[in-house]
Structures are given as C-alpha cells and as structure tokens.
Amino acid sequence: MTDDILKIFNISTTGSGVSTGQHWLPANGAPITSVSPVDNKEIATVKSATREDYDQVVAVAQEAFKVWRTWPAPKRGEIVRQIGEALRGHKEHLGKLVSYEMGKSLQEGYGEVQEMIDICDFAVGLSRQLHGLTMHSERPGHRMYEQWHPLGITGIITAFNFPVAVWSWNTMLAWVCGDVCIWKPSEKTPVTALACQHIAAQVFAANNVPEGVSCLVTGGRETGEWLAHDKRIPLVSATGSTRMGKAVGAAVGERLGRSLLELGGNNAIIITADADLDMALIGAVFGAVGTAGQRCTSTRRLIIHESVYDNFIARLARAYSQLRIGNPLDEHNHVGPLIDRAAVEAYLGAIEQVKQQGGHFVVEGGVLTGPGYESGCYVKPCIAAVENTYDIVQHETFAPILYVMKYQTLEEAIAMQNDVPQGLSSAIMTLNLREAERFLSHAGSDCGIANVNIGTSGAEIGGAFGGEKETGGGRESGSDAWKAYMRRQTNTINYSTSLPLAQGIKFDI
Structure with missing residues (x-):
C-alpha cells in the first residue's frame, strides 16, 4: 500500500527532507527513518538538514518574501484555493498515509486532510478581508487608520499527532497574509x-x-532550536509539549521575536445531574480514545455528579468493552496504536503511578500482544477512579487513560476542572441552561475552548484554536487568528495646510 502512495507523491524511500519549494536540496544531515506503529515496518528514510542546509533554505526564503509580499492578497488566495483543490484530489491517498505513519484511525486520517481542505477554503475568503480600522483624529484635516503588513518568514514546528493539519492551519493563513514559511515536521512523521x-x-x-x-x-530537536534562535525568523509557531514550548518561547522571547505556542492539554468534561447521558457517553468515549488518546484536546478527566456517577461509569465500562483495537486502516477498528514504544512505556508508567497514588481501575489497561499487535504499540484504553489532586492527574499523559472523579456542586466541579496547569479544552454536559451559562461565564472554565453538550475534541476551523496557562496562549486557525502572522501599522495623513501637534502642544519657530 505505502509503495504505491509514495510513488503518487514522488517520494523516494531514501531521499532528501530539505526543500525550498519546487527544488530539493541534497541534504547532508543524519538520516531519519519513519517506522509505522501499525506494523513496525519502515516507510522511508529521509535525510535531515545540516546547519548549512538550513541557512541555505532561510536565504532562499528571505528572497522569496521580497516578491511574495508584493502579490495582491487575493492572488495569493487563489494559489491557496488551488492547493485546496489538489488536496481534494489526494484526500484518500494522503489520509491513508497519515493513518499508516501516525497510527490514527483511517476515518481520522481522512478527517485530518478534510481539515486541511477546510482551512484552505477559510484562507481563500480571508485573502479578501485583511482589514484594518479607521479612527477619527483630534487634529483638523487629518485622517488616521491602521493596516496590516506581512511579517516575513514564519517558522512552523509541528507534532506527530496531527502531522499535516496543524501545518496547514499556520501555512495557509501565513501565505495569504504574505508571509513565507519554513516547516520543521516531527521527526516521527x-x-x-x-x-x-x-x-x-x-x-x-x-x-x-x-x-x-x-x-x-x-x-x-536541534533543527527546532535553529528556528527558535534565528533572528531572521520573526514568528515561530510551535506545537508540542509544554516542555518544548517553554524552551521555544524563551529562545524567541530573548531575541524579542514572536512565538505562537500550542502546547499540552489536560481536558475535562463535567457531566451534571441534568446531562443527556447518551450524548455524554459518545462525547466522552471519542474524546478519550480517539487517536488513541494522543490529541492535545483528548478528554483526560471526567468530573461526574455523584447522583449519576455509578450509572454513567457502568455505561462507560460497557462502551469500552465494545471497542475494537487494531490496524487503523481497517475502518471497523476504533483505536489504533500509540506512536512508538516510548509512548507505550509512558502509558505503563502512568498506570503504575495511578496505583501508587491510590487510584483504582474501573477498566484495566495493558499492552496487547499476539497476531496483529506485533509492533508492540497497541494498548488497551483504560479508566481510573482518582482524585483530581493526584500528581499523575495533574500531568498530561499522551495515551488513552481516562480519569474519573465525583463532584457535589457545580462550583466544585468548575474548580476541579480549572485546577490543573493546562488550559486548552473543556466541556460541560447539561440540559440546564443556568449550568451551561455558569460554565461559560467569567467565573467558569478558564480554558481557551469551552463547549456545551459536545466533547473536548474535534474543533472546527472557523473558531480560533488554542488555550491558556501551560497551553501557551496561542491562537491558530479561524476567527482573527490571522493577525498573529502580520504586523500592525498605524498611519496618519495630514491633508491640511498646517501642521498642528497632538495634545495641543505648541512648537512655534
């Protein structure tokens, strides 16, 4: 399967991983071998960039920016529109490749490519709406307004779990804004x-x-550090762990550059006594086991009202018993593998910590073995009854481990939801309007995303995506996230016959 797809994309099994666009450089860095977690087979080996290769790419990008920024934004949008059409034509092949290289289910692989198509559509419309504001001047015969200009080079560092979608979130917007892009993908994908x-x-x-x-x-890691420390790159967008984001943010901040950080999540769903439990079940299960728990928006915690706790936990356990775990290219399977064996070790370590810290498992975990599981990357989604204060619960484990806990009052539930270092996505399941509005109020969820009667996972591209606290504060994709890729300029035009000063200052000569 993969050989045919590699041919479609003109990918060599031993080729360069350094490109300035239409041309590939004879990269001289260490080889990176992509191994599928599905069956432990090698997909291809890619030559990485040396520092010399990297500097050559940056030099070409700098020259390209001088020309690209002069193209009218709608013309740049037309290029993005054509890329969207090309993605539509390659949706099946690229979706399968995403699924096979990363390990997410085939439906999620197709969904990721669709997300790329959607952001192309959004960016095309945006190319005709890069608006500024006009302001009234206090000086007669003057006009004030603001406009937005492209920044230059946007450096993009992406993670393995969404190997192409997050690149498109950044790139399509940056391109219509007039920026050029340098992408460092995850070495795992x-x-x-x-x-x-x-x-x-x-x-x-x-x-x-x-x-x-x-x-x-x-x-x-070294390649990402080059981007972060490079004064020639005014904006670095980085997606990954909080640890990585702190390093990137510090490096970019030291040179007074801009960083757009999308980091860890520790997302909770509050299930109230007035919840539609059937709806809540669907949201909780997909949120917890989709992408094998390797989404930054994966549901990590369920905060359940004590009156429905036992009922809902029983339903949850039955749903978990029906999950099909296996090759993600088989559309009958719900859950694929973790990305690699290091992720499996982190999963096992978290399970052990839950036990040591006093939790117990409602649904047991473990590594799957036998036919179809030879890669050693397939694990059982599990459910642990815990306290929110446990150290392991306060951290993000990128695996299908779901923590469940009880609450009595909504104020208590919201406090538990907020009482973690991360602040990406959150949700409440309730048919009570007052509860929903309380959750969305200033005293409610402290996350960048707060949902009512949908889960924490599966954001649409129309809204700005990102979170607070240790999630980094960045915003990508929809709404006015485009402003991160541009610089604001205030302009004042004097069309009078005199030169009055602001604030009534007199300076006669």
Whole structure:
C-alpha cells in the first residue's frame, strides 16, 4: 500500500527532507527513518538538514518574501484555493498515509486532510478581508487608520499527532497574509510532510510562485532550536509539549521575536445531574480514545455528579468493552496504536503511578500482544477512579487513560476542572441552561475552548484554536487568528495646510 502512495507523491524511500519549494536540496544531515506503529515496518528514510542546509533554505526564503509580499492578497488566495483543490484530489491517498505513519484511525486520517481542505477554503475568503480600522483624529484635516503588513518568514514546528493539519492551519493563513514559511515536521512523521510539500510544489510551479515561499527542513530537536534562535525568523509557531514550548518561547522571547505556542492539554468534561447521558457517553468515549488518546484536546478527566456517577461509569465500562483495537486502516477498528514504544512505556508508567497514588481501575489497561499487535504499540484504553489532586492527574499523559472523579456542586466541579496547569479544552454536559451559562461565564472554565453538550475534541476551523496557562496562549486557525502572522501599522495623513501637534502642544519657530 505505502509503495504505491509514495510513488503518487514522488517520494523516494531514501531521499532528501530539505526543500525550498519546487527544488530539493541534497541534504547532508543524519538520516531519519519513519517506522509505522501499525506494523513496525519502515516507510522511508529521509535525510535531515545540516546547519548549512538550513541557512541555505532561510536565504532562499528571505528572497522569496521580497516578491511574495508584493502579490495582491487575493492572488495569493487563489494559489491557496488551488492547493485546496489538489488536496481534494489526494484526500484518500494522503489520509491513508497519515493513518499508516501516525497510527490514527483511517476515518481520522481522512478527517485530518478534510481539515486541511477546510482551512484552505477559510484562507481563500480571508485573502479578501485583511482589514484594518479607521479612527477619527483630534487634529483638523487629518485622517488616521491602521493596516496590516506581512511579517516575513514564519517558522512552523509541528507534532506527530496531527502531522499535516496543524501545518496547514499556520501555512495557509501565513501565505495569504504574505508571509513565507519554513516547516520543521516531527521527526516521527516526516513522510506525510514530504507528501504535502509535493502537493504544494506542483501548484506553485504551475503558477510561477517564487522559490522559497514553501520550505521544508526535516530534523530533530536541534533543527527546532535553529528556528527558535534565528533572528531572521520573526514568528515561530510551535506545537508540542509544554516542555518544548517553554524552551521555544524563551529562545524567541530573548531575541524579542514572536512565538505562537500550542502546547499540552489536560481536558475535562463535567457531566451534571441534568446531562443527556447518551450524548455524554459518545462525547466522552471519542474524546478519550480517539487517536488513541494522543490529541492535545483528548478528554483526560471526567468530573461526574455523584447522583449519576455509578450509572454513567457502568455505561462507560460497557462502551469500552465494545471497542475494537487494531490496524487503523481497517475502518471497523476504533483505536489504533500509540506512536512508538516510548509512548507505550509512558502509558505503563502512568498506570503504575495511578496505583501508587491510590487510584483504582474501573477498566484495566495493558499492552496487547499476539497476531496483529506485533509492533508492540497497541494498548488497551483504560479508566481510573482518582482524585483530581493526584500528581499523575495533574500531568498530561499522551495515551488513552481516562480519569474519573465525583463532584457535589457545580462550583466544585468548575474548580476541579480549572485546577490543573493546562488550559486548552473543556466541556460541560447539561440540559440546564443556568449550568451551561455558569460554565461559560467569567467565573467558569478558564480554558481557551469551552463547549456545551459536545466533547473536548474535534474543533472546527472557523473558531480560533488554542488555550491558556501551560497551553501557551496561542491562537491558530479561524476567527482573527490571522493577525498573529502580520504586523500592525498605524498611519496618519495630514491633508491640511498646517501642521498642528497632538495634545495641543505648541512648537512655534
């Protein structure tokens, strides 16, 4: 299956992972081998960037920006529209590649590509709406307004769990804003990045887009550090762990650059006594086991009213017993593998900590073995009854471990929901209008995303995506997130015959 798809995207099994757009550099860095967690087979080996390769890419991107920023925004939007059309044509192939390289279910792989298509559509419309404001001047014969200009190079660091969608969130908006992009994908999922670069390159070549508007540099932690410390890159957008984000934020902040951080989540659903429990069950199960618990928006905690706790836990356990775990390319399976064996070890370590800290398992976990599970990356989604104060509950484990706990009052539930270092996504399940509005009020959820009667996972591209506290404070995708990729300029025009000063200051000469 993968050989055919690699041919479609013109990907060599031993090729370069450094590109300035339509051209690939003869990369000289260490090889990165992509191994599928589905069956432990090698997909391809990619040569990473050396420092010299990286500097060459940045130089080409700098020159490209001088030209790309002069293209009218709607013309840049037309290029993005064509990329969206190309993605539609490749949705099946790219979706399968995402599923196979990352391990998420095939439906989620297709969904990720659809998310890319959706953000292209959003960005095309945005290309005709990069608006500023006008203000009344206190001085007669003067006009004030603001406008937005492109920043330059946007550096994009993405994580393995959404190997292509998060790149598109940043890139499509940055492109219509007039920026050029340098993408460092996760070293765990480099092949899907090569496929995206191939798709963009074909569209760019057909439209004479300058070389350097879409750049790719594969590599490990060191490559990300080059981006973070590089004064030539005014904006670095980084998605990943809080630990990584703190390092990127510090490096970019030290040089007074801009960072857009999308980091860890420790997301909770509050299930009230007035909840539709059937609806709550669907939201909780998908949120907890979708992508094998490897989403930043995965549901980690259920905070359940004591009056419905036993009933809901019984329903939850029955639903977990019906989960099908296996090859994600089989559409009958609900849950695929974790990304690698290191993730499996983190999963097992978290289970042990739950036991040591006093929790007990409602649904037991464990590693699956036998036919179909030879990669060693398949685990059982599990449910642990805990206290919110447990140290392990306060941390994000990227695995399908769901923590459940009781509450008595809504104020108590909201306090528990907020009492973690992270602040990405949150939800409440209730048919009580007062409870819903209380959850969404100033004294409610402290997260960047707060939902009513839907789960924590599965955000649409129309709204700004991001979170507070240790989630980093960044916003990507919809709403006015485009402003992160531009610089604001205030302009004052004097069309009078004199030069009055503001604040009534007199300066006669």
